[in-house]
Structures are given as C-alpha cells and as structure tokens.
Amino acid sequence: MSDLTPEVRDLLAAVLEAIDLPHPATAAGAETHDRLLAARAMHARIALRNLLDDGPDLGPGWNARYLRERLAQHPVTGYVTAEQANAALEQGKTWSEAVALPAEGTDAR
Template identity: 45%
Template sequence: MSERDRLPVDVADLLSAIVEALDVPLPSNDEDDEAAHHELLDERAAGARIALSVLLEHPGDGALEDTTRYIRERTAKHPVTYTPFRSGKTGSEAG
C-alpha cells in the first residue's frame, strides 16, 4: 500500500471510535435484553450522527480530535448492560 492510499491518523482514529461505538454484542434471547440492545445501539448511533453532523458544519482546527473524543466519551457513558448472546458452542465449534 502506498503512502497515498493510507488514511490520515486522525481520520483513522475517528473511524475507529465510530466502529467501537457501534460494535455492540448481540443480546440474549430475553426480551428485556433485546430491548436494551436496541436502546443502546440507538443511543450510540445518535451520538455518532450528532458528532459527525457538527464536524461537517464546523470542520476547523482540532475538530477531528474533538469529535473523536466526544464519541469515545459518549460511548463510555453508555456501556453494555444487558446479557450478550452465547451460542453454547466452544471456540473451536463456533468456527
């Protein structure tokens, strides 16, 4: 990969923060866990959308870093509180 094909570090960091915010484990089959999963994903997606909208409107110096920090802080304020899905398979069986 050439230098020209690489993302700038601050852009890669922002994209990583977005992926981390949206990468939540699937919930167990319990209705309450499914509802909590939906609410968490909705909250985190809304936070990322808001942050990116502000960034697009105000792309000044430090905006990428501020946006990345905001997304990470907001993600930390909304942790996974439900029981994640477990397939019952071991690591070698899960494939």
C-alpha cells in the same frame, strides 16, 4: 485505507465502536441492546455532523474524543450477549443460567 490520517482512522474506529454492539442472547435483551444502540448511534451522528457540517473546525481528533466520552455514558451493559451465553454454556451452565443477568455488582455486563 492507508491514506487516512491517524485522527480520521481514530474517529472511524470510535464510530464503529459506537454501533458495533454485540448481539443479545435472547429477545429479552433486545430492548436494552436497541436502546443502547440508538443512544450510541445518535452520538456517532453528532460527531460526524460536527466534522462535516459548516461550523467550528474542531477536527476529527476532537470529534473522536467527544464520541468516546459520550460512549462511556452508555456502556454496553444490562443484557447478556450471545458470546457470553455461549461461553457460559461451554462451562456447563444451563441455558437459564447462561442467559441470566448476574446479581448487581458481580459482573460488568
């Protein structure tokens, strides 16, 4: 893929960032995960449509910046990821402690 321009690679990286959300540790986190994924995928779709459809030629760089601005409005928070839960278990926490969301303002999950 070395024949891709840096702007196209950046847009593809932004699309991957939009849809590559970590898996939730529990079924309880699935609703939040799915809601975030749907919102982020919608913005990725808009960015790709802007690039591919007939319209103003804003270019892949502009679309990558647009997408990252929208992703910042939908940060991956509100659920415990499988990786976070596993790390907590390795630190000796119980399963209940490992999958509990931290008190508001104490962690950036």
